[in-house]
Amino acid sequence: MSDAAVKAREAAPTPEAEQELTDGFNLIIDALKLNGLTTIYGVPGIPITDFGRMAQAAGIRVLSFRHEQNAGYAASIAGFLTKKPGICLTVSAPGFLNGLTALAHATTNCFPMILISGSSEREIVDLQQGDYEEMDQLAVAKPLCKAAFRVLHAQDIGIGLARAIRAAVSGRPGGVYLDLPAKLFGQVMNAEAGKKSLVKVIDPAPAQIPAPEAVKRAVDVLKSAKRPLIILGKGAAYAQADDAIRRFVEQTGAPFLPMSMAKGLLPDTHPQCAGAARSTVLAQSDVVMLIGARLNWLLSHGKGKAWGTEPKKFIQIDIEPKEMDSNVEIVAPVVGDIGSCVEALLKEAGNGMPAPPADWIKTVTSKRDENIAKMAPRLMNNNVPMDYHGALGVLRTIVKERPDAILVNEGANTLDLARGIIDMYQPRKRIDVGTWGIMGIGMGYAIAAAIETGKPVLAVEGDSAFGFSGMEIETICRYNLPVCIVIFNNDGIYRGTDVNSVGTDPAPTVFVKGARYDRMIEAFGGVGVNATSPDELKRAVNAAMDSGKPTLINAVLDPAAGSESGRIGNLNPQSKLKKK
Ligand code: ADP
Ligand code: TPW
Numbered sequence: 001m002s003d004a005a006v007k008a009r010e011a012a013p014t015p016e017a018e019q020e021l022t023d024g025f026n027l028i029i030d031a032l033k034l035n036g037l038t039t040i041y042g043v044p045g046i047p048i049t050d051f052g053r054m055a056q057a058a059g060i061r062v063l064s065f066r067h068e069q070n071a072g073y074a075a076s077i078a079g080f081l082t083k084k085p086g087i088c089l090t091v092s093a094p095g096f097l098n099g100l101t102a103l104a105h106a107t108t109n110c111f112p113m114i115l116i117s118g119s120s121e122r123e124i125v126d127l128q129q130g131d132y133e134e135m136d137q138l139a140v141a142k143p144l145c146k147a148a149f150r151v152l153h154a155q156d157i158g159i160g161l162a163r164a165i166r167a168a169v170s171g172r173p174g175g176v177y178l179d180l181p182a183k184l185f186g187q188v189m190n191a192e193a194g195k196k197s198l199v200k201v202i203d204p205a206p207a208q209i210p211a212p213e214a215v216k217r218a219v220d221v222l223k224s225a226k227r228p229l230i231i232l233g234k235g236a237a238y239a240q241a242d243d244a245i246r247r248f249v250e251q252t253g254a255p256f257l258p259m260s261m262a263k264g265l266l267p268d269t270h271p272q273c274a275g276a277a278r279s280t281v282l283a284q285s286d287v288v289m290l291i292g293a294r295l296n297w298l299l300s301h302g303k304g305k306a307w308g309t310e311p312k313k314f315i316q317i318d319i320e321p322k323e324m325d326s327n328v329e330i331v332a333p334v335v336g337d338i339g340s341c342v343e344a345l346l347k348e349a350g351n352g353m354p355a356p357p358a359d360w361i362k363t364v365t366s367k368r369d370e371n372i373a374k375m376a377p378r379l380m381n382n383n384v385p386m387d388y389h390g391a392l393g394v395l396r397t398i399v400k401e402r403p404d405a406i407l408v409n410e411g412a413n414t415l416d417l418a419r420g421i422i423d424m425y426q427p428r429k430r431i432d433v434g435t436w437g438i439m440g441i442g443m444g445y446a447i448a449a450a451i452e453t454g455k456p457v458l459a460v461e462g463d464s465a466f467g468f469s470g471m472e473i474e475t476i477c478r479y480n481l482p483v484c485i486v487i488f489n490n491d492g493i494y495r496g497t498d499v500n501s502v503g504t505d506p507a508p509t510v511f512v513k514g515a516r517y518d519r520m521i522e523a524f525g526g527v528g529v530n531a532t533s534p535d536e537l538k539r540a541v542n543a544a545m546d547s548g549k550p551t552l553i554n555a556v557l558d559p560a561a562g563s564e565s566g567r568i569g570n571l572n573p574q575s576k577l578k579k580k
């Protein structure tokens with residue numbers, strides 16, 4: 001018997017009939033509220049339908065989606081935006097599996113999230129006797145998340161949720177699975193004992209202070225640099241140490257490169273921003289400091305052609321010790337939470353950071369300014385049909401004028417070009433496909449961004465990307481969220497021009513020509529606009545952002561605009577055999 005159960009028995013001397021009682025339903029709700037977890041993203045059904053109703057009645061915001069994967073993505077990005085675990089609630093087996101993709105995504109991206117699923121009865125599942133929606137969910141979840149727990153007794157709900165919260169947010173954040181068998185919800189216990197069994201988690205993500213030697217080593221290496229570079233990743237955005245990071249970057253005077261979701265941590269227009277000179281700084285730098293960014297495929301694993309022939313010294317700041325040396329040698333690992341690490345670096349550097357050599361700064365800024373100048377005229381084109389640059393030139397200005405809006409972005413060309421073209425000005429305003437380059441985050445992210453921040457949302461979506469979560473426009477309309485979706489409609493995946501050379505079926509990458517996505521949202525009372533020129537697009541987006549009404553704009557792009565796989569066509573395996 002657990003401690004909580006022993007306590008419960010001691011606290012329950014009166015016969016059951018005279019006691020005030022509580023049950024699993026109420027204890028889960030109370031435990032969530034006690035820990036400030038007041039938003040649930042999910043899809044109802046057996047055994048959690050009543051739970052959703054009761055949670056709503058108890059003041060929890062319950063957002064009911066059309067598919068669990070989208071609810072899961074919403075929860076994952078809520079975790080990124082708030083540093084509290086996003087909660088996703090699903091039914092058993094199929095609902096659980098639909099949510100599991102998002103849980104794995106949260107873990108891969110280091111976002112804190114808890115997937116809570118109802119499950120069928122242990123006795124039947126373990127004997128494989130074919131229960132309704134039977135599945136050994138705990139076993140299935142384990143390899144795909146940071147931690148997985150099951151609660152069998154009402155008196156253990158408090159501890160179960162506490163463990164889930166700590167696992168999700170402490171150290172490197174990630175996805176946690178919490179399995180709640182149907183029977184648990186109805187289990188009854190003494191109300192007073194139940195209350196006592198709940199746990200308010202104190203300091204769920206304790207500061208992790210770096211070792212002074214590690215900090216000194218890092219500063220020494222950075223001071224020795226002739227061509228320093230700082231790379232900011234989404235871990236730095238997550239850490240919410242915005243002011244310290246800015247002070248540190250400015251004190252070093254080094255060029256910085258923001259990874260996609262770290263854009264805006266310092267404005268992309270900051271004099272030290274090297275975003276538009278990416279190839280130059282990667283190839284030519286001699287000391288690279290990574291702050292909350294991994295040397296994974298997105299940084300070409302820290303080696304090879306992209307990194308040039310110049311020998312590199314890497315400094316890495318990360319909360320996960322095992323991340324060090326994952327791809328190349330890290331000469332100065334600094335393990336700790338980013339807030340504490342950057343504060344310690346600032347202290348160690350004192351006023352003594354030498355400015356980087358002037359010729360390095362000149363190399364970087366002239367390359368950057370040259371690239372920006374080259375791009376500028378393309379962004380002002382008013383071509384019909386639109387190309388990516390014409391459409392994105394408009395959106396770039398709109399984001400500049402509305403810097404507190406949240407930009408959601410997915411697609412291939414739509415993603416790569418928007419990332420490069422649209423400058424960001426504030427932290428955590430750009431959320432996108434993340435570490436996996438996953439399609440389908442769009443509407444879930446848009447919903448959670450609107451709910452969690454109360455700010456307007458602009459979702460820039462490839463037509464294929466949008467299709468993965470498109471049904472959630474009903475959810476957006478139902479909750480009347482200030483979301484403006486712009487679909488870059490080029491009739492397909494990468495392009496709309498492929499043809500099948502042998503038969504009448506369409507080629508695998510193309511969709512219905514001239515599709516009118518704007519009409520879909522009208523079915524749910526939202527505003528639909530068909531925009532065929534940059535001017536029309538500009539008017540429609542501004543109207544949507546001013547009104548805050550759910551809006552979907554079908555931006556008609558040239559089907560021939562766009563290239564295979566956007567900027568990562570090099571990752572495509574190619575057949576060496578002659579085409580038939
Ligand atoms: P990006 O894709 O932007 O390059 P990654 O997801 O690859 O970023 O890397 C994020 C890194 O940030 C992970 O290695 C993670 O362990 C780390 N991280 C997340 N939160 C913190 C934090 N609060 N303090 C330190 N490191 C963190
Ligand atoms: C879950 C593979 C990468 S990009 C993409 C797919 C299907 C769509 C690109 O077309 P889109 O953008 O959105 O119209 P554009 O501007 O280039 O035309 N399934 C998942 N994730 C990924 N990444 C894929 C498939 C993919």
Ligand code: MG
Pocket residue numbers: 462463464488489490491492493494495
């Ligand atoms: Mg497309």
